[in-house]
Amino acid sequence: MANWQSRQRDVIRQFASLAWNEPLQSSGLWRHDDIxxxxxxxxxxxxxxxxxxxxxxLALDPEAAxxxxxxxxARIVNLQDKDPASATFGHWPLGLGERPEEARPNPLPxxxxxxxxxxxxxxxxxxxxxxxxxxxxxxxxxxxxxxYYRAPLTTFGHHEAKYTATKxxxxxxxxxxxxxxxxxxxxxxxxxxxxxxxxxxxxxxPWFWHWIQAFTCAYECVGDDGMRLELAALLDELWRYxxxxxxxxxxxxxxxxxxxxxxxxxxxVAFDYVQFGDFSLxxxxxxxxxxxxxxxxxxxxxxxxxxxRALPQVIQRIVMPAGDGEEQPIHSSLFVDEGFAMGGIWxxxxxxxxxxxxxxxxxxxxxxxxxxxxxxxPPGDGYVGGDPRHAGETGHVxxxxxxxxxxxxxxxxxxxxxxxxxxxxxxxxxxxxxxxxVEGVFIALHMLHGFSLExxxxxxxxxxxxxxxxxxxxxxxxxxxxxxxxxxxLADFAAAMAENKPLxxxxxxxxxxxxxxxxxxxxxxxxLGNESQRIxxxxxxSPIVII
Numbered sequence: 001m002a003n004w005q006s007r008q009r010d011v012i013r014q015f016a017s018l019a020w021n022e023p024l025q026s027s028g029l030w031r032h033d034d035i036x037x038x039x040x041x042x043x044x045x046x047x048x049x050x051x052x053x054x055x056x057x058l059a060l061d062p063e064a065a066x067x068x069x070x071x072x073x074a075r076i077v078n079l080q081d082k083d084p085a086s087a088t089f090g091h092w093p094l095g096l097g098e099r100p101e102e103a104r105p106n107p108l109p110x111x112x113x114x115x116x117x118x119x120x121x122x123x124x125x126x127x128x129x130x131x132x133x134x135x136x137x138x139x140x141x142x143x144x145x146x147x148y149y150r151a152p153l154t155t156f157g158h159h160e161a162k163y164t165a166t167k168x169x170x171x172x173x174x175x176x177x178x179x180x181x182x183x184x185x186x187x188x189x190x191x192x193x194x195x196x197x198x199x200x201x202x203x204x205x206p207w208f209w210h211w212i213q214a215f216t217c218a219y220e221c222v223g224d225d226g227m228r229l230e231l232a233a234l235l236d237e238l239w240r241y242x243x244x245x246x247x248x249x250x251x252x253x254x255x256x257x258x259x260x261x262x263x264x265x266x267x268x269v270a271f272d273y274v275q276f277g278d279f280s281l282x283x284x285x286x287x288x289x290x291x292x293x294x295x296x297x298x299x300x301x302x303x304x305x306x307x308x309r310a311l312p313q314v315i316q317r318i319v320m321p322a323g324d325g326e327e328q329p330i331h332s333s334l335f336v337d338e339g340f341a342m343g344g345i346w347x348x349x350x351x352x353x354x355x356x357x358x359x360x361x362x363x364x365x366x367x368x369x370x371x372x373x374x375x376x377x378p379p380g381d382g383y384v385g386g387d388p389r390h391a392g393e394t395g396h397v398x399x400x401x402x403x404x405x406x407x408x409x410x411x412x413x414x415x416x417x418x419x420x421x422x423x424x425x426x427x428x429x430x431x432x433x434x435x436x437x438v439e440g441v442f443i444a445l446h447m448l449h450g451f452s453l454e455x456x457x458x459x460x461x462x463x464x465x466x467x468x469x470x471x472x473x474x475x476x477x478x479x480x481x482x483x484x485x486x487x488x489x490l491a492d493f494a495a496a497m498a499e500n501k502p503l504x505x506x507x508x509x510x511x512x513x514x515x516x517x518x519x520x521x522x523x524x525x526x527x528l529g530n531e532s533q534r535i536x537x538x539x540x541x542s543p544i545v546i547i
Contacts, residue, residue: 011292016048032096040288042069090146111162119217158207165214197320203255239298243306249279249365254345255357261286264373312337333399376420408470420462435494444497446473
C-alpha cells in the first residue's frame with residue numbers, strides 16, 4: 001500500500017467511525033446543518049464497509065454499515081427538487097433546519113454534490129443495492145436536465161470550475177456531445193487562464209479544494225484520453241500552485257477568502273495530509289470533503305516545492321482578477337524560511353464577504369489545537385469578537401523579506417483600534433513590543449501605541465484601542481539563522497530587538513511615518529502623507545517597486 005493510500009485510510013477511518021457510531025436523527029439523517037455532510041458521512045461509511053481490515057478495526061458490521069449509509073443516501077435523494085417545471089429543479093436545500101422536508105432548495109449543494117455523487121456511484125455502485133443505484137441514477141439525471149451548470153465562463157472562480165467539471169462528467173455519462181464539447185472548451189480556457197494569469201481566487205479556502213474535488217472527479221469519470229490529459233494538466237497546475245504556498249499543513253501568504261475554521265488556524269487539511277503527509281492528521285477535521293476517497297498524485301516538482309524547497313525563498317506573484325475588465329491587478333509577496341513564512345498582499349481589496357487576509361506570519365500546523373498564524377488587523381465590516389477576520393478599509397503595508405510594516409491612519413468614524421492574534425509560545429513583553437519564540441522561530445512585534453495581551457485556550461489575543469492611528473512592525477528569524485547572529489536564546493533576541501526599536505512619527509503636524517533597521521541591516525521606511533494615497537516606501541533609501 002502506497003503512503004498516500006495509507007493516509008487516505010486514516011481519513012476514511014476517522015469519518016467512517018463517526019458515521020457508524022453517531023445515531024441518526026428522526027429525519028433519518030446524521031446532520032441538519034449542511035446536507036453535504038450527510039453525503040460525506042454516507043460515502044465514508046460505504047468505503048469503510050468495503051475494507052475488511054477497517055471493518056474489524058472499527059468493529060463495524062459491513063452489511064449494517066452499508067444499510068445505514070444507503071438509508072441516508074435515499075433520504076438525501078428524496079430531498080432533491082424533482083419537478084422539471086420548478087426553477088430549482090435538481091437542487092437540494094443547504095441548511096436543513098429542524099424540518100428538512102420543508103427547507104428551501106439552494107443552488108450550492110448541487111454544484112459539488114453532483115460531481116461527487118457521479119464519482120461515488122461509479123466507484124462504489126457495484127456494492128450498493130439496485131434500489132439505491134436507481135435513486136442515484138434518477139438524481140443525477142435530474143441534475144443533468146437542470147440548467148445550473150450551463151453557464152458562461154467569465155470569472156474563472158470555484159463556481160465555474162465546478163460547472164466545467166459537471167459538463168464533462170454529464171456530457172460523458174449521458175453521451176451529450178454538445179455538452180461535452182462545451183465542457184472541454186471551458187476546460188481548455190480554464191487551463192490556459194491558470195497557466196498564463198494564475199488563479200484569480202488566491203488562497204481561497206475551502207473553495208480551492210472544490211477545484212481539486214471537481215476536476216479530480218472529472219479525471220476519474222471521463223473516458224476520453226485527450227480530455228484526461230487536459231484534466232491532468234490542470235490538476236498539475238493546481239497542485240503546483242498549492243505547493244508554492246504550502247508549509248507543513250499551513251496555507252501561507254495572503255488570502256482572498258477564509259472561513260473561520262481556516263483562520264487563524266488551518267483546519268481543512270485532509271487533502272494536504274493525503275498528498276504530502278508531513279504533519280499529523282488532526283483528531284478532528286472541521287470540513288469533511290472527499291480527501292479520503294479522491295486522489296490525484298501531484299507532480300514530483302510540486303512535491304519537491306512543498307517538502308524540500310531551497311530556503312530562504314522570496315515568492316512574488318501578480319494576481320489578475322477576472323470580471324468585467326475594470327479590475328486592477330494585485331500583488332502578492334511571500335518570504336519562506338525554515339519553520340515560517342511571512343508576507344501577504346500589498347493592496348487592500350474588499351472582496352466577497354470582506355474576508356481578505358492581508359498579511360501575517362504563518363507557522364506549520366501544530367499538533368495541538370493552537371493557532372498557527374500571527375497577524376494584526378483593524379476590525380471592519382463583518383468583524384465580531386472571537387472571529388479575527390474581516391478587516392477595515394484602512395491600512396498600508398511594506399514587505400521586505402522577513403520584516404513587515406503596516407500603518408493604519410484612522411479617518412474619523414472609521415474605527416480606532418487594532419486587534420491581533422499571536423500563537424501560543426514563549427513571550428517576553430517590552431516597551432510597546434513583545435518578543436516571542438514559537439516552534440523554532442523568534443518573533444519581534446513592535447507597535448506604535450500600547451496594547452494588551454490576553455491568553456486564550458488556543459491563542460494570545462492582542463488589543464490596542466482608542467487610536468488616532470496605528471502602526472505595526474514585525475520581524476521573524478529562525479533559531480538557526482539567529483544563532484549565526486550570536487542570538488542563542490529568546491532573552492538574547494529580545495535584548496537585541498529592544499535596542500533596535502522602530503522610530504515612529506505620528507502627530508497632527510507631521511505625516512504618519514516609521515523607520516526600521518532589520519537584523520540584516522536593511523533600513524526600511526514608510527511614510528503616509530497628508531492624504532493616505534501618498535505613500536512612500538523605501539529600502540536603504542531607494543523606493544520600493546512593487547512587481
